[in-house]
Amino acid sequence: MSNQCPATCHSFTLEPEAGFTYVTLKAGEKLTIERGDQNNLIFLMSGSFEITSEERRDYAVREGHFVFCFRAYHYEVTALTDMEIVRAHFITAGAACDMIPFNSIVGKIKKINYKFTQVAFNEPLELLLNSVRFYLQNDMKCNHLHAAKIQEMFVIFKFFFTPQIQLRTFYNLFDRNQSFASLVKNNAPRVKTVEELADICGFSIQHFNNMFKQEFGDTPYSWMQKQRIVEIEHLLTETNVPLKSIIKMYSFTNHGHFALFCRKYLKKTPLKIRKEARAQKENLS
Numbered sequence: 001m002s003n004q005c006p007a008t009c010h011s012f013t014l015e016p017e018a019g020f021t022y023v024t025l026k027a028g029e030k031l032t033i034e035r036g037d038q039n040n041l042i043f044l045m046s047g048s049f050e051i052t053s054e055e056r057r058d059y060a061v062r063e064g065h066f067v068f069c070f071r072a073y074h075y076e077v078t079a080l081t082d083m084e085i086v087r088a089h090f091i092t093a094g095a096a097c098d099m100i101p102f103n104s105i106v107g108k109i110k111k112i113n114y115k116f117t118q119v120a121f122n123e124p125l126e127l128l129l130n131s132v133r134f135y136l137q138n139d140m141k142c143n144h145l146h147a148a149k150i151q152e153m154f155v156i157f158k159f160f161f162t163p164q165i166q167l168r169t170f171y172n173l174f175d176r177n178q179s180f181a182s183l184v185k186n187n188a189p190r191v192k193t194v195e196e197l198a199d200i201c202g203f204s205i206q207h208f209n210n211m212f213k214q215e216f217g218d219t220p221y222s223w224m225q226k227q228r229i230v231e232i233e234h235l236l237t238e239t240n241v242p243l244k245s246i247i248k249m250y251s252f253t254n255h256g257h258f259a260l261f262c263r264k265y266l267k268k269t270p271l272k273i274r275k276e277a278r279a280q281k282e283n284l285s
Contacts, residue, residue, distance in 0.1 A: 018090040019146030022136035025049075025079040033075040037186075038089045039173065040069040041153075043121070043129050047083025052076045055116040064126075065118040070172035086129050086136070090150055091186045119169055124156045181215050188227060192251055194220040229265045236262075236270055237277035243270055 018038075025031060025047075033040055042051075043066040051059050051067060053075045060080065061067055069075045121129065132149055157166055183201045191197045197220060198208035212220045232250065235241050243255065252258040262270045 018150045019088070019143075020132050020136060020149060021087045021089070022084070022133055023087055024084045025077075025082070027079050027081050027083075029079050031077040031079075031085075033069050033077070035074050036071055038091055039071045040075075041088040042067050042069060042077065043086040043088070045084045045086060045129065045133060047079065047081040049080055049083055049085075050078045052078075053116070059116065059118075061118050064121050066121065067116070067118050068169050068172070072172070084133075086133055088150065088153060091182075117168070119161075119165060122156075122160055124160045125153070128152055128156060180211055184212070184215070188224060189231075194224065197224070232262070233266055233273070236266075236273045243274075246270075 023031060033042075042061075044061050044063055046063055048063060049061050051061060053069070053073045055070075055073060059067075063083075128149065135145060135149075157169075161169075180201075184197065187200045188197060191200055194208075195205060198205045201208060203211065209220060212218075212223070216223055218226075228250065232246060235246050241249075243258070246252075247255060247258045250258075252261065259269050262268060262273060266273060268276070
């Protein structure tokens with residue numbers, strides 16, 4: 001298959017923060033999923049495997065089923081037969097409009113007897129996975145494609161799986177107080193308003209504000225503004241990112257609006273901040 005994307009698209013060669021990989025293993029071979037920042041869904045396209053973790057040991061997974069691997073645990077997958085899997089990795093469970101509505105079902109967590117288990121594919125999910133496998137087999141590494149397919153996957157979970165299955169599958173994401181802070185910090189760079197941040201984290205604005213105050217001791221708006229100031233100061237003093245790019249990145253209406261922001265919060269114009277930072281570096285060299 002001819003593909004001209006790598007030569008022209010900057011996003012083609014980037015490692016996506018959320019996306020898919022295609023893996024084949026021979027019987028007896030192992031796949032290790034280490035603890036880290038990302039969660040994983042392991043979709044078994046053919047064959048069978050056994051998975052062991054702190055949650056469950058030597059659990060056999062059948063073809064046409066998937067399991068969720070929480071980022072805080074270490075998992076060891078052993079192929080029982082020759083097998084192929086599609087592996088999805090992500091930080092949070094969806095984004096904005098396709099977010100699984102955990103805020104409406106999270107209250108049921110204490111009522112469910114959670115147990116690490118496999119879930120069968122349904123028709124919409126199987127169609128998605130077959131298309132993803134095709135793209136991966138043809139070396140499609142486009143960030144935008146991966147992001148779109150991850151979002152499509154969560155749309156399928158939202159509309160074609162029951163709330164009980166959603167909750168049982170992603171239980172570990174929402175049964176820990178620390179997950180709220182992680183959700184906020186991981187998603188804040190992707191949004192511009194408190195409403196968007198609450199939405200992408202899966203909470204009503206009122207519930208989000210209350211949880212935020214308890215977790216961070218600050219209002220979401222104030223916290224986001226402080227993060228914005230720190231990020232902009234870093235871009236001005238430690239990078240050569242053009243001012244017009246920073247203006248666009250942070251949705252300032254024009255250069256004058258950006259200059260007013262810098263004078264208010266950093267006490268200097270953007271040009272002066274950058275000029276002084278460069279002069280200081282030259283003096284140190």
